[in-house]
Amino acid sequence: xxxxxxxxxxxxxxxxxxxxxxxxxxxxxxxxxxxxxxxxxxxxxxxxxxxxxxxxxxxxxxxxxxxxxxxxxxxxxxxxxxxxxxxxxxxxxxxxxxxxxxxxxxxxxxxxxxxxxxxxxxxxxxxxxxxxxxxxxxxxxxxxxxxxxxxxxxxxxxxxxxxxxxxxxxxxxxxxxxxxxxxxxxxxxxxxxxxxxxxxxxxxxxxxxxxxxxxxxxxxxxxxxxxxxxxxxxxxxxxxxxxxxxxxxxxxxxxxxxxxxxxxxxxxxxxxxxxxxxxxxxxxxxxxxxxxxxxxxxxxxxxxxxxxxxxxxxxxxxxxxxxxxxxx
Ligand SMILES: [Zn+2]
Numbered sequence: 417x418x419x420x421x422x423x424x425x426x427x428x429x430x431x432x433x434x435x436x437x438x439x440x441x442x443x444x445x446x447x448x449x450x451x452x453x454x455x456x457x458x459x460x461x462x463x464x465x466x467x468x469x470x471x472x473x474x475x476x477x478x479x480x481x482x483x484x485x486x487x488x489x490x491x492x493x494x495x496x497x498x499x500x501x502x503x504x505x506x507x508x509x510x511x512x513x514x515x516x517x518x519x520x521x522x523x524x525x526x527x528x529x530x531x532x533x534x535x536x537x538x539x540x541x542x543x544x545x546x547x548x549x550x551x552x553x554x555x556x557x558x559x560x561x562x563x564x565x566x567x568x569x570x571x572x573x574x575x576x577x578x579x580x581x582x583x584x585x586x587x588x589x590x591x592x593x594x595x596x597x598x599x600x601x602x603x604x605x606x607x608x609x610x611x612x613x614x615x616x617x618x619x620x621x622x623x624x625x626x627x628x629x630x631x632x633x634x635x636x637x638x639x640x641x642x643x644x645x646x647x648x649x650x651x652x653x654x655x656x657x658x659x660x661x662x663x664x665x666x667x668x669x670x671x672x673x674x675x676x677x678x679x680x681x682x683x684x685x686x687x688x689x690x691x692x693x694x695x696x697x698x699x700x701x702x703x704x705x706x707x708x709x710x711x712x713x714x715x716x717x718x719x720x721x722x723x724x725x726x727x728x729x730x731x732x733x734x735x736x737x738x739x740x741x742x743x744x
Contacts, residue, residue, distance in 0.1 A: 420521035420547045421498050425708070425729045430525065430549065432516065436496045437465070439514060439525050439549075447495065451527030452511035453477060453592060465493070467502055469510025472621050473592065489541075506533035506540040507686050508593030509622055515543055523547040524700055530685070531692050532564070535600040536593075536627055540696075548702035553687045554668055555707070555715030561668060561689040571598065571682050572605035574664060575644040579607070584657035585644040588678065589666040592618045593686050595646050598666055599629050602644050610635040612647040612654070697724060 424431040429441030429448075438445040440457040448461030453473035463483045464471065471484040487493050489512065493500045497519070502512035507528040516523045524545035533539035554561075561567075571587070578585035587602075589595040595615040602609050609632040611619060616634040623629075635645060635655075645655055655661065665675040668685025675681055688696060697705060697719060705726035707716040712728035719726035 420523040421516045421518045449514055452508055467510040467512050469625050503541045504538045506530040506537055509537055521546050525549040526551055528687060530688050531696055534597050536596045542699040545700050545702050547704050548700045549706045549708055551709040552707050552712050552715035553710035554689050555693055555711035557690050559690045561683050564684060567682050567684045568601035571601055572607060574680060575602055575607045578662040583660040583662045586655055586661050586663045587646045587666055588649040588652055589646055591615045591648045594666055596622055598646050599632055603630050608643040610643040610645050612651055614648055615646055
């Protein structure tokens with residue numbers, strides 16, 4: 417038999433070749449490929465296959481004491497008769513897409529993907545494949561993002577203005593990925609940053625892989641109004657800086673109604689927007705597309721209208737750790 421490896425979807429993950437390998441499974445499996453360290457993609461597998469960055473992030477989160485097979489981007493690993501290659505996904509540090517090849521057939525699983533990459537991770541590499549399994553977090557046409565560099569400049573302006581008025585700018589961003597993007601953008605603009613301890617713990621791993629955060633420090637006690645504060649949304653109540661707080665959310669959802677108590681929303685995402693998802697599908701040029709997450713139905717319908725053979729996989733995954741509407 418020839419062709420791309422067979423896959424089966426269920427609520428816990430994606431099974432490849434009758435259990436030979438699982439992709440982003442949420443329950444313990446014999447061999448689990450983990451595309452990145454957001455908590456909705458990890459589980460305590462017997463053996464984890466991931467990039468070294470993801471392995472290190474997992475060890476700091478829920479993966480201490482596990483066995484890891486660590487593979488750098490572009491390295492091929494044979495699992496049974498399936499050749500597995502991890503490729504940059506542009507989502508967060510260490511995030512990978514999985515290219516699975518068997519008897520000349522190719523399957524690409526994107527995991528969470530941002531083709532253009534960010535300040536803390538390289539752009540995605542998009543190979544051609546026969547079968548594509550892709551996410552669609554922002555798979556509706558109203559989700560088109562402004563250029564990231566413009567948003568970064570606006571964030572720096574917001575922070576500078578607040579600090580100039582003696583206020584403390586507070587950026588709400590989830591602890592792994594988004595927070596480090598915000599810290600890097602502000603640091604490059606010469607703005608000092610105080611990071612919430614949960615963010616700082618993740619920055620430690622970034623540093624191990626050569627990413628530095630100049631002008632940043634761990635937030636300790638009451639923040640002083642000489643630094644921008646970066647904090648996950650669920651920890652915002654802990655921020656009690658003297659003086660006025662100017663609170664902004666950093667999220668691809670871009671809707672202030674979803675972010676109560678927030679003065680500004682900066683539309684910066686670690687995911688592809690609608691146009692980038694379409695470009696991704698065109699670049700991979702697959703014969704068959706499975707859409708697994710987000711606006712799966714709507715996006716699959718749009719892909720079909722463009723001539724792709726696409727369908728939505730229902731009931732496959734719960735909400736993301738990152739970019740949840742209303743929780744960003
Ligand atoms: Zn993610």
